[in-house]
Structure formats: structure tokens, C-alpha cells
Amino acid sequence: MPSEESEVTSDADARDATSSIANSSIVKNLRIVSLCTLLSRLLGLGRDIAMASLFGAGTVLDVFIVAFRLPNLTRQLFGEGALTTAFLPVYLREQTERGSAAARATLTAVAVALASFLSLLVLTGEAAIFWALMNGNFSSSTVLLLQLLAIMLPYMVFICSAALLSAALHALRIFLWPALVPVVLNVLWLTGVGVALLLTEDEQTQVRLVAGAIVAAGVVQCLLPFFVLQRLNMGLTRNWRSGWPRVHEVIMTMLPVVAGISVVQFNAILDSLMAWGLAAPDGGGLAPLQAFGIPALLPAGTATTLYIGQRMYQFPLGVFGIALGTVLYPLLTQHAQKGELGLLRDDLCKGIRLTIAIALPSSAGLFVLAEPLTNLLFRHGQFTAEDSSLTAQMIATYGAGVWTAIGLTVLNRAFYATGDRVTPMKFGVVALLINFLLNILFVVPFQGVGLALGSICATTLQLAITTWKMNAQLGPFDWALVLRTLWKTVVATTLMVLVCLAILKNLSGGEQVATYALQLLIPFVGSVLCYWLSARWLGMSEIDDIFLRAKKT
Template identity: 40%
Template sequence: MNSMPTSSNSPADSVPGQEERSLFANFRLVSLMTLLSRSLGLVRDMGMAMLFGNGPIMDAFSIAFRIPNLARRLFGEGALSTAFLPAFVREREQQGLTSAWRLVTATLIWLTQFLSGVTVVGLVLLLGFYLAGFNSPEYQLLLGLTAIMLPYLLLICLVAQISAVMHAQNRFGWPAFSPLILNGMWIVTIWCIAPWWSSPESQVYVMAVSILFAGVVQLFCVLLPLYRQGYQYTADWRESKADVRTVVRSMVPILIGLSIAQINAVSDSLIAWGFSAPEVISNPSDTLLNTAWQVRYPLESGTASALYFGQRLFQFPLGLFGLALGTVLYPLMARHAETGRHDLLQSTLLLGLKQVIGIGFPASVGMMILAGPITRLLFEYGQFTSEDGLQTAQMIAAYGAAVWSSCALLILHRGFYAMGDRMTPLYVGLQMVLLNLLLNFSLIWVWQGVGLAISTAICAAIQVVLIIRKFENQIGKLNRSELGLTLLKTSIAVTAMGTVCGGLLFVLPPSDHFTQRLWNVMLPLLAAIVVYFVAAWLLKMDFLWSLFTREPKSELDS
């Protein structure tokens, strides 16, 4: 895109150079920490696959961990920053830092009380399920693991809240480092602690306890820096109750809107677990979901585990690119919306969508092509068999189709939040929850477990189309011809990339040795990256390079 001179009264020019440099420095810091955390997450998943394989133990663990993990994403993936930060900054600027710390204290106390109540109610329900006669080994394991990890919900949400306060103080280091603590302790437990127990059931309980302990360490690692920033407990925190209620009211629709994908992921896992045939079959009737109607289980054992591993791989490019891009563009969109410059807001959104096409689309295709080699490299060791690998690779490929659309939704949702519209993403997202459930219960009878992942990809693509239309109704039509040209050029580059990547996979020999498996992933991956960016350069896809420059201001304001 040819940049034009920016007017002197452009909102982008109102940002001081030092503040802008700080923004990109923080972006690089968060991106680096995200890369390290996701890399450690892959290592931990490799360890879990080696230790438990795909089966009822890993199924139960993945379901039990999803409950606190869902809470982490609900409170930590943008909702707290979006709802709490404006209130904190406004209080600090208008009433002073003492009043702002009072708001922090009131919010932390309310959050502790609320989540403690949720935890207690959850533990009572689990006890009720146990007393109601859910005494099969699979149910007992699921209930026990859930009971152990449920308090992690409180710990990790407090970590997210404190991190939001530190973000408002322009401190990003410790909040970004916090996930590394969990993954690091998880990995240490897999290789150094769990092997001291002989049975897989005991080992998986040890893993659950280690996660709870890691939550305590995470909390202290953000709480102590907060005190060093000057935070002080204020006994008169009740005076900020009205402000807390305002934050909560604005947070609720944002929480739900941002977490539609997580709600769908949990429902997918529950369906996978409930509709999977038992691993051990003692008589032919065990293969029947409904004996009277002779209906067989549509899914095989280990489907929930394959979903878990597939979603973990799916989150890797989504976190590195989608969340990072949303972090950079959201302040710009918020500033343009605040000053009423809908033309600049439209340009920023257009740039974000072009980046999603230019980066997210090839990421989707690459993930689909390399699903098999990635699975063999990361997971096919120990108890994780080749059959487990095939099942997981299918999940990774299906989820890969949703990378571009999920990245687009991260940008589009923030566009609505920048304009103060919290309800439109919520309404559209709730429609997608219903559609996802309908597709889930339909596709599992056609494509078995991979149908759950395909349903997610379909719903994400439909949601992108609906959200764009809603956005255009508010700020006007986007430049469809520019988006179309971007899609055409990207398709040509991706075709060249896919041809080279697939050709290398065809000639590289399969192997059980780690070095050859690594080579089978890295050579096609590096070749695909080089071919794609060379093709992008030849096709003059100049918008791609703005993502790597220090000040993409001219692109946004052209």
C-alpha cells in the first residue's frame, strides 16, 4: 500500500515517540514470553502423551483440567483488561493513586469471594455425583482429578486480575512470565516426580497436585511485584463497591463474547468423552450406546485426548500471531473510536484482516499439511501408539482449518469493544454455540471424532462473515476489492508453498528416530516459509512487512 502523508492532527501522531517505542517493546516482550510458554507447552504435551497415551486416563485429565483452564481464558484473555483497565485508569487520573488502589483491593476481594463460592459449590456437586453412584473407575478418576484441580480456578483468576492491574501500570514482564511457571513445574513433575509412582492412576493424581501447587507459585510471583509497584491494602475498600459493580456489569458480556471458542471446546470435549466407547469391553453390549435401539458408540476411546492435543497445537499459531496482532491493533482501534475517526478505524481493521489473510491463511494450510509429521515428532512415543497418532493428526488438520478465522475473530471482536459495543459479539457468539452443538451431534455419526473439530472450523468461518457484516453496518463497507486482491495473491503464494511442502513430505522417508522425525517437520516447514515469502515479495504483498516494522503508522493512516 502506498502511504500518503499523515495530517498533523492525526490521532496516530498524537502518540509520543517514547510511548510508541514502549508499546512495541512490550509487544516484543509479550511475544517472546508467549513463544517460550507455547514451546514449553508442547514439551509438556509430549511428556503427557508419553506417560499416558490416548485413553481413559488422559481423557479424564484433559476434561478435569479444562474447567480451571476455561476460567483462566474467561478472565485472562482480554476481558479483564477491557473491562477493568479503563475503570482503574480513570480512578487513578481523576481521584489519585490511593483511590485506584482501593478499587484494586475491592475487586480482588470480590473476585476471591465469588470464586471461592464457585469452588465450594463445585466440590459439593462433585461429592453429590460420587454419592449418587457414579462409581465406575472412569467416573471416579474424573471426579477425583476435577476436585483436586478445581481450586486452581481461584488461583489462576487472581493471577489474571493482578496481571491486569500491572498492565495498567505499564508492567508486562511478570504477567508474561507467569505461564512459564506452570509449564516449567508441569514438565519437572512429568520427568522427575511422577516416575516415582508405579501406576498411571497415581501418576495422573500427582500431575493434578503439581498444577495446584504451580498456581500458588504463580500467584506469589505476580503479587510480590505488585506490592513493589506501591500497592497497599486499603481498609475502606467498600467505598469502591459501586465501581466494582460497574466493572462486573461491563465484564460479563465481554467475558462471554471472548470465550465462545472456549465454551465450544469444552462442549466438544464433553461430547467426545460421553460418546466414546469404553476402552475395555467385557461383553458385546459394552459397544452399544443404547442397547434397546442397538445404537453403537459413534466415537472410539481416546477421542477426548486427541481433541485436547489437537486444540493445544491449534493454540500455538493462534497465540503467537492472533493474540499478538490483536494486542498491537487494539490500542489503535480504541484511540480512533474515541476520537470519532471511523475512517482510520476502518483502515486499521482492514489492515488487520489483510494480515490475517496473509499470515493466518498459510498458517492454516501449513498446519493441515504437516499434521501427520508434527504428531509423529511430538507425541508418538511410549504409550502413544501410531493409531493414537493418526487420530490426533486428523484433529490437528481439522483444527488447522480454523486458524485464520479464529485470528480474524480476535481482531473483529476488539473492533467492537473499541467502539463500546459489547453485545454484538456476544449475540453472534451465542448463535455459534448453538450451531456448534447441532453440528457436533450430527457430524460425529459421519466423521466420528474429527467431526467435532470440523464443526469448530465451520462455525468460526461463519462467525467471521456475520461479524464483518455487523461491523460494516456500523462504520461502512470495507474495501472488498482490496481484500479480494489480497486473497488472490495469498492463494497463489500458498499454492506454491503447499506444492513445495507436500512434495518434500512425499520424498522424505518415514522413521521412528527422533532426528529424522525432526528433519521431516523442519525441512518442509522452512522450505514452505521461504517459498511463501519469496512469492509474497514477487506478488508485491507489501502489507505483510508492516507487521515486522517498528512503526506501522503510515499503513494505518494512509
């Protein structure tokens, strides 16, 4: 008979082997999702540059950004966020316990319920907008806002359906095609900008054409995962009524997640609404909130510069943070369903270490390179030097908080995987209230930058209490390993920043595009090279995990 010691050793070896396989799977799929997300973000950057060049930081682009927030919020709530989080564990369980037919029935039933609910929501919204336009007496910017909302509301149905179908592919461990869905939006968005530029010179007509292109993109985004699932014989089915009981389960599961994610998104919406409402329109006139006795505190275009700042900090967040959360979530969910808390902690600890190794230098890089980045990408066309200066301040402020956003993304997925959907909601509400108070406190002394600063401070506090709660709920992590990664990352990042500042100090000035390019690319390449060499010198295995191909075992 094997001894008790040999059995324990065997169990430990099995766990180590399982953890090694899981880590390899995490890194492999992370590369796939990150590369596709990088492509999408680069195209998204191109679309933002095109929009800023075409419209400048003025009222038209401010209005468009606020109008796009609503369908985009619905995508994040009912699509990629709450619904995906609630649906994936149920779909996995049906697939494992009852087979493919039950999983397909569940997918179809949830898709029918989602499309029906969102279609009703869109029709109600369109009717309300039509009534308001017919009976209201609004400023020209408010009329344009309502018109753009009317055009883009149907996008909600298509993109949320695409997110649901993509979640089914994630459950099947297929990450490539879902990761290409955002690429479709950016390609057609850019196409819309080009068509608008060719067809008319009227800014309001141009922005309506861009809004129409977004809706067309939503249709294509929905069709892409639909056809992939159909090809795998795992798509929608006519025999879906047996999956209807699962719809109620998904709805009840997603409600607290909706509340939690909505808090995060309302932070961004709150910032945008305050930036729009407190800014006087181009060419004079009253700021939207002046009708309520609140003075115009911000210049026109603040909402645009705030949006660009958010987009720049979402670049590393999307390429790495959301990609890592997407890959980790199915794995953590499986561990939780099997009661494998040890493996769950191991994989989450791996995710935290990867987050530290990438997020800290990303934050530092955005902060230091905010001005040359803005000058190269946006300082042309209708985008003025003043617009660029404010945008650079926004990017630097948001950039300083990249690490908090990525950390929250990873930790909240762990809560959802274990079935705890209330904790992220509670901490999110706290962060929302703090953000609102800080916005009021900071907007007068710091103007638009104060809105970004309030968000970063609130998110940092949210990350701190979330980490404390996670450690208490799942049991102690290997904090020695995490702290070892942290101090090495801090040292490597500090060296990187010093090299970057030294390069920037010795570069000549100028206002030509070539000069802007050199002012960004030379310190960027030098910083990346310095960080990589420093990380290798310090023995940071996380860098090899991310950028080098995994060794075959």
C-alpha cells in the same frame, strides 16, 4: 491566519503521525507478547508430549483433559476473558480522570470481589463432589474425573486473580510480565510430570500428582504480577472501599461478555464431552452416554486426540492472535473513549492485515504438515500409530481454521473496546447452535474428526457475520488495502504449499525419530523461506512490520 486548507493538512498530518506512533507501538508490544507466548507454547507443547508419552491416548488422559476443562473455562471466562475486558476500560478511566490512588482502589475492590466469589464457588463445588463420591455409584473413570476436579478446582481462584492483576499491567502498557504468567504454568506442569514419573508407576496416582502441580503453578502465577504491581506502587491497597462502586459497574459490563466468551469456550467443551461420552473405555465396558441409550460411536482416546488437535491450532492462535488482541485492546479502548473512530479503524485495519499475513500461511502449514508433526512429537511411548493417525487428522482439520479463530479474536476485541458486548454474544450463540447440529451430523460419517470439522465450519460462519457487522457499525474500512494484503498472501501461501508438497514427496519414509524430524523440519524450513521470499517479492509490508525492527523516526 492559517488557511482552512493548511488547517486540514495539519490535522491530517497529526493523525498520520499519531497513527504511525500507534502502529509502531502495536508492532513493538506484539513482538514482546508473541515471543513470550511462543516460549509458553513451546513449553506447553513439551508438556503435551510428556503427557501423551506417559499416559497414551486412553481413558486416564481423556478424563484428565475433561477435568481440566472446568478450571480452564473459569480462567477464560472470569479471568483473561470477560473480567479483563470489562475491567480494563474502567481501570484506565479511573487512572486518567482520578489518578493512581483511585485506580488502585478499583483494582483492589474488584480483586476482593473476584476472590470471594470464586472461593465460594470452589467450596460449593468441593462439597458437591464429596457428597457425590460418598453417595454415588460411579464407574472408575467417573470417580477419577470427580477426584481430579476436586484437586484442580482451587486453581480457578489463583489464575483468575493473576489474570486481573495482569490486566492492570496491560493498562499501564507493561506486557512482558503478564506474558510470562503462562510460562510458569507450563514449567511447573512439566515438573509435575517428572515428579509423578519418579514417584510411582500407577497411572491414576501419577495423574493426581500432575493435577496438584497445576494448583501449585496457579499460586506462583498469581504472585508474579502481584509483586510487579507492588514494586511499581500500583498494587493492592488497604484503602480500597472507595473503589467498591466500580465493582458493580465492572460486573454489569462483564455479564454480556461472559455470555459471549462462554459460548466460544462451550464449543470446545461440547466437543470434548461428546468425544468422552461417546467413546468406550479402555479394556471394554460401557461408554458414559450408553447409560442413556446412546451407542458408543468413537474409540477410546478420541478426547485426547481432539485436545491435541485443539492445542496445535492454538499454537499460532496464542503466539499471534491472542498476542495481537492483547496489544490492540488497550489502544482501541483509548481511541473509543476519546471518540477517535478514524484512528480506531486505522489500527483495527492494521490488525486485520497482520492477521491475514500470518494466519493464512499458518493454517496451510498446519494442514499440510499435520502428519509429520504428529509423528515427531507424539508417536512414541504409550502413543500408538493409530493414535498418531487420528491426531494428525484432528490437527489438519483444526489447522485449516486457524485464520478464522485469529480473525474472531481481533474483531471481538474491537467490539468490546467500543462498548458493544452484545454482538459477539449473539453471534457466538448462533455459532454454538450450528456447532452442535454439525457435530450430530458429522460424528457418524467422520467420527471424531467430525467434531473438529463442525467447530471449524461454525467458526467460519461466525467470522463472516462478525466482519459484516463490524463494517456496518464502525464505518467503511480501507478494504482496498485489506484486499491487497489478502491477494498477496494467497499467492505467497499457494507457492509455499506447492514447495512444501514437493519436498514431502521427495523425502524417504521410515519410523525412526531422526526420519520424523527430517520429514518435518526440511519442508517446514523450505516453506517458511518460500513464504518469506514470496512476500518480500510481492511487497508485503506486514512481514517487515512483524519480523524486522521498526525504523526509528
